Amino acid sequence: MPIELRSVTKTYETEKTPAVRDISLRIAPGEFVCFIGPSGCGKSTVLKLISGLETPERGTIEAPQKTAMSFQFGALFPWLTVFENVALGLRTEGKSETHVMRAVYQELDAMKIREFEHKYPADLSGGQRQRVGIARALAVDPEVLLLDEPFSALDPQTTAELHDDIIDAWRRTKKTIILVSHLIEEAVSMGERVVLMKAGRIEADFRVDLPYPRRESEGFHRDVMKIRREFFRA
Ligand code: ADP
Numbered sequence: 001m002p003i004e005l006r007s008v009t010k011t012y013e014t015e016k017t018p019a020v021r022d023i024s025l026r027i028a029p030g031e032f033v034c035f036i037g038p039s040g041c042g043k044s045t046v047l048k049l050i051s052g053l054e055t056p057e058r059g060t061i062e063a064p065q066k067t068a069m070s071f072q073f074g075a076l077f078p079w080l081t082v083f084e085n086v087a088l089g090l091r092t093e094g095k096s097e098t099h100v101m102r103a104v105y106q107e108l109d110a111m112k113i114r115e116f117e118h119k120y121p122a123d124l125s126g127g128q129r130q131r132v133g134i135a136r137a138l139a140v141d142p143e144v145l146l147l148d149e150p151f152s153a154l155d156p157q158t159t160a161e162l163h164d165d166i167i168d169a170w171r172r173t174k175k176t177i178i179l180v181s182h183l184i185e186e187a188v189s190m191g192e193r194v195v196l197m198k199a200g201r202i203e204a205d206f207r208v209d210l211p212y213p214r215r216e217s218e219g220f221h222r223d224v225m226k227i228r229r230e231f232f233r234a
Contacts, residue, residue, distance in 0.1 A: 001064050003027040003050055003144065003176065008059035010045055019045040021200040022059070029143070032170050032177045034191035036184060036231070042200040043180040047146045050178065064143035064176075070133040072149045076121040082108070082132050083117040089140040107135035110169055127158035131165070138169065145169075147179040151186065163190055167212055184231060188223050189214045196230055204230045 005025045011018040020042045027033055035043040048054040051067045068089070076085045086107060090100045108114040111131040121129055130150050137145055147166070151159040167190060170177050181187050187194045188208055196204040206227055210219045 002029055004062040006060045008049060008056045008061060010049060010054060010056050018200050023202055025202065027176060029176055030174045031193060032191050033193045033195060034179045034181055034187035035195050035197060036181050036187045037197035039182060041197045043197055044148055047148055047178060047180055051146055066142045067144040067146055068137035068140055068142035069146040069148065070137040070150055072152055076129060076132055078121050081118050081120055082113060085132055086136045086139050089136060093140065103139045107139045111135040111165060126153050127162060130154065130162060144176040144178065149180050184224055184227050188220060188227065194227055196227065
């Protein structure tokens with residue numbers, strides 16, 4: 001099912017001004033959408049509203065029941081191994097051991113981290129931890145994968161590799177992916193659609209119709225420039 005936000009406003013209890021103001025948005029099943037905008041403009045709040053972690057004070061949200069979020073730095077349980085971190089959601093759902101093994105190894109392979117299955121998060125690099133977080137989110141087979149700044153603590157090489165693997169995961173699973181980023185280039189290199197937010201509102205909604213891999217493609221810089229002009233427009 002699609003995700004549909006209609007005139008959604010959200011103000012956190014401790015705040016005077018809304019984090020999200022009167023947002024309306026429709027995301028089709030299987031779409032890859034990137035949210036960009038300056039820090040504090042409400043991107044993460046939109047993700048939390050879609051996942052049901054936060055509720056709107058005004059407006060309505062329709063979204064698939066099953067969404068999974070991967071957070072900044074992976075947000076793993078330090079006392080569990082990589083395998084057990086990825087298995088956690090499936091165990092909570094009461095899945096059989098056969099199902100758990102199959103699903104966990106499928107995602108560990110897809111994210112190229114099977115060799116680390118017995119390690120603990122403290123023994124992994126930032127990029128590897130982020131991969132575990134994404135594998136964990138995918139393992140429960142959600143309809144929607146929500147990624148909140150998954151690359152913010154990573155070096156450029158690790159980030160580029162992870163970009164490619166997320167695009168591969170999207171093509172393989174055909175899931176809806178919503179990614180929050182503060183980098184225009186990153187959003188244009190990944191999403192089919194780039195939604196620009198400012199001060200709690202949607203400022204612009206761009207379609208990116210370029211073949212992958214995009215960074216070398218002719219249209220890439222043109223699209224980045226187009227969005228950059230809107231991004232920095234007062
Ligand atoms: P972004 O993801 O674009 O950086 P956020 O959605 O995290 O923006 O935040 C939007 C606004 O809401 C900011 O002003 C932020 O300080 C505020 N905010 C976010 N989360 C909370 C919270 N749990 N409690 C109070 N204020 C919050």
